[in-house]
Amino acid sequence: MSNISIDALTEEEINALPLRAEVQFFEPKPDRAINRVLSGILPAALYGKGFNLTPTATNDVDKVLLVSEPEQSAALVETENKEMVKVCGQHNVEIPVSLGINKIWLKVNYSHNVITKQVDKGAALDAVEVIVSDVRPASSLYLGSVTINSQDTFITAENIDFTNVIRFDFSLLGLYPFSRSAQCKIYKRHTVDGSQDIIAPPVIDPDTGLMIPDGAWFSVKKSKKSKPKLLPHGNNGENFIRVADGAEDSQVTMVEGDIFERVFIYNKSLNAWEL
Structure with missing residues (x-):
């Protein structure tokens, strides 16, 4: 096998690239690159x-x-x-x-x-x-x-x-097909066809009168070019929080180009749906 000489990039030079692929042959720090594979794909x-x-x-x-x-x-x-x-x-x-x-x-x-x-x-x-x-x-x-x-x-x-x-638990996602209901429910997946506003699940269970469990989730995915709003059910003053920067708002506007299924997880101590 012939010897190969490479001029490896520094960490700063790698971070300056407009795009980065994980993982590359002759990666200078393969352990770090491998541990970055799931970052931004799956939550901690x-x-x-x-x-x-x-x-x-x-x-x-x-x-x-x-x-x-x-x-x-x-x-x-x-x-x-x-x-x-x-x-x-x-x-x-x-x-x-x-x-x-x-x-x-x-x-x-x-x-x-x-x-x-x-x-x-x-x-x-x-x-x-x-x-x-x-x-x-x-x-x-x-x-x-x-x-x-x-x-x-x-x-x-x-x-x-x-x-x-x-x-x-990703196995839960496989158990449920998408629902087209404008009223979301916990542990359900929902798809939106048009610009109709959709409502998050109530944080107080209407059948039992009890708070829903911490970590309860629901998901929303747009299926057409539209900008629907996701609104709180409003029975307990709950809001929405974007985990990436801590931004908090009383509603979520789904932008037209967003094609991803968005999962919202209930944080009981903050009384908020986290995205």
């Missing part, structure tokens, strides 16, 4: 049914269990450099907890040229770890919280809170 989230916090089999008051069985547990964790690192569960993890509110995070330790225990037995740093912290650690994904009161002698499901945990 838990996928499937795994990575659930549960009490231990003996309901210990000082620890909980992160259920992370193979083929059931997957997550995408975004790093500070916008790489999207896939994490797979292989065995359950016991997590020590203490009195008060314990916020639990799935953290990846990834940086170019940093060696972890996954590739070197003698390394000091884990590739992935579960951390209890009041503030979000760098390159981490929220798993939930465990609250222990002074009178508690054991932990049950009532002590565990999954508010603000982002979980996405």
